[in-house]
Amino acid sequence: MKQHLLFWTLIILTLITTTGSLKAHAQDEQAFLGNSRYIDLSAGVGLSRLRDFATSPLFYEGIAHRYAVSLSRMSERRDISTGFAFLTSNLENDYNEHAAESALKTLSVHHSRLYQIFGNGSERWNFKAGGELNGTANLRVNRSLMNSAVGIEAFPILFGTLKATRNITRQSSRRGKEPKTKSLSFKLNASLIGASVRNGYSYLGIGQIINKSGFDGLLGDYQVKAFGVSSLATTLDYTIWLKNKNGWRFSYAWDAYKTSRDFADFEMASHTFRVTLLFNTKNN
Secondary structure, eight states: OHHHHHHHHHHHHHHHHTOOSOOTTTTHHHHHHSSEEEEEEEEEEEEEEEEETTTEEEEEEEEEEEEEEEEEEEOSSEEEEEEEEEEEEEEEEEETTEEEEEEEEEEEEEEEEEEEEOTTSOSSEEEEEEEEEEEEEEEEEOGGGGGGOEEEEEEEEEEEEEEEEEEOOOSSOTTSSOOOEEEEEEEEEEEEEEOEEEOSSSSSOHHHHTTOOHHHHHSTTOEEETTOEEEEEEEEEEEEEOTTSOEEEEEEEEEEEEEOSOTTOEEEEEEEEEEEEEEEEEOO
16 A cells, blocks of 8 residues: 555656646636536446455455446536446455455445645646545355355445646647647545444354344344554556547546454455446536
């Protein structure tokens, strides 16, 4: 995790120190976006990796597919977004000539609000700060673990968020046409408060053993731990705005979370490449 922080810090410093003299279109993005509302439709693919000490210290990893829908409102002064994402993957482990597979389904919901800071700064740069409330739930099935085959956990997390956006629109098009509005942005989410909802040292839980049924059996041994998880997430976005006010966004995202103060720690990290259609519904 420290290596990723260093990597993204170097990227930000590089972007800041390589700003060009492209001030002719300093207000283009603000005038173009106005106070726009969008439906964001996203699909992505990447690599996920997890380890659950409740059952095994071994890592499971594999290809993950991610789909997301959100409603967003963007302007120079604020960004507001509400949506959900679904990730599905089959993670594998091959150790000591024994292969195992864990089917993972993850559902995340979020609401974020960012507001402009350094309003009198560079005309080509825009900085925002705020927060994001995120809830993530995992369903994992690993048949090789037999009576501990099913695992369910949830992580409600409040993030502090920083976002830096650079307007990289050309001064003029090579063909003499009006250049498309483009931007490059970097967002960092760091957990401020994170809770974990997990079962005991076995997926199965004591409720199943003593013949409880329904939710009493499934969730009988679950515990809620305040400050039970820490998380970090970064996103690098390249956005192209079209003349019809719609846009395309190409992203690389990395996120990780880890439970703490628990002898049965859970760790998971994902790298995903995403493509998003920003469908404009209103532009004031």
